[in-house]
Structure formats: C-alpha cells, structure tokens
Amino acid sequence: MPKDAASKMIQELAMIAHELRRPIETIAKSAELVNRAQAMSALKEEKLHEIMDGIITNCHRLSLLTHNIMEIANIENGNVKLIVEKLDLNIFLDELKEFLSLYEYVHNVKFVFKVSLKDPLMTCDFKKLERIILNFVSNAVKYSKNTNRRVTITVSDKDEYITFSVKDRGIGIEKKNIDKIFDKFYRIESFSTRQTEGCGLGLTIVKRFIEVLNGEISVTSEVGKGSEFTVKIPRVSKSRGTACKILELSRSYQMYKTSVDEIFADIQK
Numbered sequence: 593m594p595k596d597a598a599s600k601m602i603q604e605l606a607m608i609a610h611e612l613r614r615p616i617e618t619i620a621k622s623a624e625l626v627n628r629a630q631a632m633s634a635l636k637e638e639k640l641h642e643i644m645d646g647i648i649t650n651c652h653r654l655s656l657l658t659h660n661i662m663e664i665a666n667i668e669n670g671n672v673k674l675i676v677e678k679l680d681l682n683i684f685l686d687e688l689k690e691f692l693s694l695y696e697y698v699h700n701v702k703f704v705f706k707v708s709l710k711d712p713l714m715t716c717d718f719k720k721l722e723r724i725i726l727n728f729v730s731n732a733v734k735y736s737k738n739t740n741r742r743v744t745i746t747v748s749d750k751d752e753y754i755t756f757s758v759k760d761r762g763i764g765i766e767k768k769n770i771d772k773i774f775d776k777f778y779r780i781e782s783f784s785t786r787q788t789e790g791c792g793l794g795l796t797i798v799k800r801f802i803e804v805l806n807g808e809i810s811v812t813s814e815v816g817k818g819s820e821f822t823v824k825i826p827r828v829s830k831s832r833g834t835a836c837k838i839l840e841l842s843r844s845y846q847m848y849k850t851s852v853d854e855i856f857a858d859i860q861k
C-alpha cells in the first residue's frame with residue numbers, strides 16, 4: 593500500500609476510535625456503577641432509570657455511528673444501489689411535511705415550505721433524496737438556538753432540474769470551513785466544547801448521494817445569521833438500480849426493535 597494511503601487509513605481509524613471511545617466508556621462506567629451499587633443495595637430506582645437511559649442513548653449513538661461508517665465504506669467501494677421511481681413531488685413533500693410536523697413539536701421549530709413547481713413529476717431515488725433533505729433539516733435545527741427556530745424548505749423547478757433548499761437562522765459557518773464540512777468526521781466544534789450530537793459523517797454521505805444522483809450542491813452562510821444548503825437534481829435520474837442500502841438499514845433497526853420487544857414480552861411472563 594502506498595505510504596500516503598496507509599497514513600490516511602491510520603488517520604481515519606484514529607478518528608473512528610476517537611468517536612467510539614466516549615460512548616463505549618460511558619456504557620462501561622454505567623454498567624460498572626450499577627453492578628457495584630446493586631451489590632451494596634445502594635441504588636435508588638430513579639437513579640437506575642437515569643443510568644439505563646444513558647446506556648440506551650449511547651448504544652443508539654454507537655449503532656448509528658457504525659451504520660454510517662459501514663455506509664461510507666459501501667459508498668467508497670462503489671456499492672451504492674438505487675431504487676429509481678417516478679413520483680409526483682407533491683406526494684413526496686406531503687409525506688415530508690407530515691413527518692416534520694412531529695419534529696416541530698419535539699424540537700421547538702417552525703418549518704416553512706415554499707413550493708413552486710411548474711411540473712411536479714420527478715424520476716429519482718426518493719429514499720436518498722429524503723435522506724439528503726432530512727440531513728440538512730436536522731443540521732438546520734441542531735445548529736440553531738433553541739428560541740425562535742425557523743427552517744425554510746424551498747422547492748422549485750427550472751428546465752430539467754429540481755432545486756431543493758434548506759435555510760436556517762442558526763449559528764452559521766465561517767467561509768474558510770464551508771468546503772471542509774463535507775470531509776469525513778469533520779466537525780467545526782472541537783470535541784471538548786461540543787454541545788451537539790453528531791459525528792461529522794452526515795454531510796459526507798449526503799455529498800456522495802448527490803453525486804450518485806448526478807446533482808450539485810452549494811452552501812451559503814453567514815456567521816450568526818444562518819446557512820442555506822441547496823441541491824439541484826436532474827428531474828429524470830440518469831442512474832438505474834435495483835436495491836437500496838437504506839431499506840436494509842431500516843430493516844436491521846426493525847429487527848433490533850422486534851428482538852427487544854420479544855425479550856421484553858418474555859421477561860414479563
């Protein structure tokens with residue numbers, strides 16, 4: 593292996609280890625604490641729930657991280673498969689609105705949709721398109737202050753392209769960092785001062801998906817004022833495919849949920 597490739601690989605492994613370390617340590621410490629305290633019958637039920645919640649959150653964090661890493665590996669091995677369908681974008685957007693309305697309440701955010709389509713028909717891998725938009729939306733919420741949050745989603749068409757943009761009034765991104773945010777594991781906040789969840793893989797995956805869909809991405813941002821992520825995708829996908837990794841992902845989560853539900857039903861007997 594060339595020296596450059598080897599050192600890049602070691603650097604990536606170090607970044608993965610860095611991201612894995614904190615949740616693993618939290619889980620290990622929590623389990624040890626429960627073990628010791630229970631041996632001394634010193635654990636209040638309320639505290640036990642709190643520790644268990646922490647363990648569950650960190651397990652989900654690890655699971656998401658490993659899924660994202662596997663997904664990046666698949667993409668880099670040229671293994672991105674597509675399900676291309678023809679759909680009325682109004683149907684796609686209605687589903688998105690419905691999903692985001694649940695998010696509005698939980699995350700204290702107002703979503704505004706501005707849709708102006710001369711022709712709403714599009715041929716695309718809608719799971720990937722959804723993933724792209726949801727990643728922008730979740731970042732728009734994450735990187736905005738908790739008060740007066742507002743995210744505007746604009747959809748328009750011109751000639752053979754559909755343009756989707758997600759605009760926030762959040763913390764913004766410095767010009768010098770805009771290109772870097774698409775790099776693997778890149779996060780502007782340093783590990784010690786981080787206030788938000790995330791591992792810096794979302795936009796890397798999104799960028800690769802946009803490439804697969806033959807689209808283009810652009811970002812405009814002003815520190816303290818907000819950011820806008822815009823993606824332009826051909827109305828008719830040039831790519832064809834059969835299977836989709838995202839379906840496999842949601843299936844594996846479903847299997848995990850079912851097995852937890854089954855074990856729970858069993859211990860209640």
Ligand code: ADP
Pocket residue numbers: 727731732735760762763764765773774778779780781789790791792793794795796819
């Ligand atoms: P993460 O899981 O860290 O959010 P992403 O790959 O989605 O990973 O984003 C990479 C980095 O880009 C984030 O850590 C954040 O610093 C910056 N970023 C992304 N979206 C926004 C946004 N809307 N406003 C401000 N910063 C953003």
